[in-house]
Amino acid sequence: MxxxxxxxxxxxxxxxxxxxxxxxxxxxxxxxxxxxxxxxxxxxxxxxxxxxxxxxxxxxxxxxxxxxxxxxxxxxxxxxxxxxxxxxxxxxxxxxxxxxxxxxxxxxxxxxxxxxxxxxxxxxxxxxxxxxxxxxxxxxxxxxxxxxxxxxxxxxxxxxxxxxxxxxxxxxxxxxxxxxxxxxxxxxxxxxxxxxxxxxxxxxxxxxxxxxxxxxxxxxxxxxxxxxxxxxxxxxxxxxxxxxGAFHPGDGKITFGTGSSVMTTVPDFIVPPKGITTTIAWSLNGQSTYAFEGNILVSASILPWTQALLGLPSVDALMDLAQTVDDSMGVTLVPAHVGLGAPHWNAEARGLISGLTFGAGPAHVARAAFESIPFQVRDVFAIMAQAAGGIGRVSVDGGPSRNRFLMGLVADMLNHPVTPARNTEASALGAAHLAGLATGMWPDLKALSQLASRDADIAPQMAPTQRAQRQSAWHKAIARSILDV
CATH class of the missing domain: 3.30.420.40 (ATPase, nucleotide binding domain)
Structure with a gap:
């Protein structure tokens, strides 16, 4: 058996x-x-x-x-x-x-x-x-x-x-x-x-x-x-x-859902920089591995909201519309509908759409909704990378991680490849792998690393000047979402 x-x-x-x-x-x-x-x-x-x-x-x-x-x-x-x-x-x-x-x-x-x-x-x-x-x-x-x-x-x-x-x-x-x-x-x-x-x-x-x-x-x-x-x-x-299999310092993961959980491993306990937390990732043989973590409150849940705002029949239709334009034409959407989570942590901030001109249309708003997800992730990773001294492999999971268009935007904004998991049950697999270590089903972390089932990396494609311009517009919009309250 x-x-x-x-x-x-x-x-x-x-x-x-x-x-x-x-x-x-x-x-x-x-x-x-x-x-x-x-x-x-x-x-x-x-x-x-x-x-x-x-x-x-x-x-x-x-x-x-x-x-x-x-x-x-x-x-x-x-x-x-x-x-x-x-x-x-x-x-x-x-x-x-x-x-x-x-x-x-x-x-x-x-x-x-x-x-x-x-x-x-x-x-x-x-x-x-x-x-x-x-x-x-x-x-x-x-x-x-x-x-x-x-x-x-x-x-x-x-x-x-x-x-x-x-x-x-x-x-x-x-x-x-x-x-x-x-x-x-x-x-x-x-x-x-x-x-x-x-x-x-x-x-x-x-x-x-x-x-x-x-x-x-x-x-x-x-x-x-x-x-x-x-x-x-x-x-x-x-x-x-x-x-x-994020076993090396700096390896991280992003779980996409209603909100997003961003984590990266660090070798020792570090008092967290402002905006993120430090936690014990796991403990093996009496030795703890630590992690930075940032929790984003509104992530993929902004997509059905924007779909309804634009009168579209589905999130797939929203994605199709977003891909009809090459950029958002300066439109920025801040999804602070229930306040801002990491790294800003402002419960009073509220969502806004800024940068509108007569040249902007529904497609630009749709693209801005998708871009709001990687913008938030990038803000968290920027703090983690500085405090940890760099970022290693970044894995992504959760239903939205199957969306190649969205994950391409994440890679672009991070200026770092992201690696989708083939199996979305990452939490269950982690618990199973640990239980297998404890009972001898697998001998060590090297054996577990060989079990990982990943799709090909998604590499960044965005030009540095475009990335810098978009991030500058994003941070101005974030400031407005806080100050306009």
Missing amino acids: ERAILAIDEGTTNSKAVLVSQTGEILASGASPVPTQYPQPGWVQQDANAIWAATQSAIKACIAARPDVQVSAIGISNQRESVLIWDRATGAPLGPVVTWQCHRTSDACEALKAAGHEPEVIARTGLPIDPMFPPTKAAWLLKHHASAPDICIGTVDSWLIWNLSGGAVHATDRSNAARTQLFDLAQGAWDEDLCALFGVAKSMLPNVHDSAHVFGTTKGAGVLPDGIPIASAIGDSHAALFGH
């Missing part, structure tokens, strides 16, 4: 399960939706039991598709920064899963910043004080839902490990610990001072291990037999970086 790794990719809206063979091939997959609740404006939460039920459903569908395959180990990639608490004795959730999108602790974050704590928090964790990160949300849960004498606090990976192991293991990996803002990146340990600052007891936090590590074995998981090693855990963006 063929052996395979079962990778669980626990996303914000869906739970996926993927079987990955020893040759790196995806043999089968299953998915199940995860419902989200919005009890108040700005509040976003999920039900912990619903997440576990969706995970079981996805696993069941995946295994049913290939009953001839033996699961040799399990890897987990998960939505980051969502946090929950549960009763250590019973395993029952105490309150909701407060997701990474939730802003219920905005006031608490502002109070901590006003008290002057943010510089020290960034120096230790690489992260700014923001309601996206877990510590103020964990404190909120403890204040409003701490109804048990012995409580576990964890991110979603910890919750899955707990349930897969039948409540025997409360653990996480360093990549997820690094996103809690309670973990000192340089020391590689939970920080007593940060726990005290945020009001979170260190005793409630999970044990921290490498990303490739046998955390325990399955017991009473329902859809899986007992005794299967739970052999990796890693945040989803980190998993995608690992799945691309």
Whole structure:
């Protein structure tokens, strides 16, 4: 019977399960939706039991598709920064899963910043004080839902490990610990001072291990037999970086979707330059690999908006229209519809279209919409390249990465080749590869590098003078989007 790794990719809206063979091939997959609740404006939460039920459903569908395959180990990639608490004795959730999108602790974050704590928090964790990160949300849960004498606090990976192991293991990996803002990146340990600052007891936090590590074995998981090693855990963006084989300092990836996640590996912990964050990408054999990260709020989601604005039937029609002109004729579209993310981080900025003349038409606006995506990516990479001393191979994934026209614009604006992945399940592959390392399916990173399935590089074609002119117009438009508010 063929052996395979079962990778669980626990996303914000869906739970996926993927079987990955020893040759790196995806043999089968299953998915199940995860419902989200919005009890108040700005509040976003999920039900912990619903997440576990969706995970079981996805696993069941995946295994049913290939009953001839033996699961040799399990890897987990998960939505980051969502946090929950549960009763250590019973395993029952105490309150909701407060997701990474939730802003219920905005006031608490502002109070901590006003008290002057943010510089020290960034120096230790690489992260700014923001309601996206877990510590103020964990404190909120403890204040409003701490109804048990012995409580576990964890991110979603910890919750899955707990349930897969039948409540025997409360653990996480360093990549997820690094996103809690309670973990000192340089020391590689939970920080007593940060726990005290945020009001979170260190005793409630999970044990921290490498990303490739046998955390325990399955017991009473329902859809899986007992005794299967739970052999990796890693945040989803980190998993995608690992799945691309970005093993050398400076290697990076761009995940395109509603927004965009931009990451590049760095060899050591560096306090992040303004506009981006530093995190632990993964940990192997007790050694952490670090990464810079920048999160762009509006990326490919600008395309259907522009399509509707121009009265076009589809995004494909928008792309066809954009390619009827060689440039945007000075038109610039800033997609700050919900504010600006990295590297500007201005929540009050708003979108605009500038540079209009009587010579400009719908095709120029369409092209400007596509160009807004690589412009934003370039702003993040410029900071990363300067701080890291250069950029290596840049891999791209997500649905929009299949669009050759858009990826050509990305290469042009970066003035650097980009490498599309043939498989869009980069997070699942990263989790599977780590689990395979932990259990001996693959011996080392060199073997994993040979599994990578990539399309040919897309090289930059734009003339330097044109690139400089377009970037200058872009930065003027960005300034207007902030100042015009």
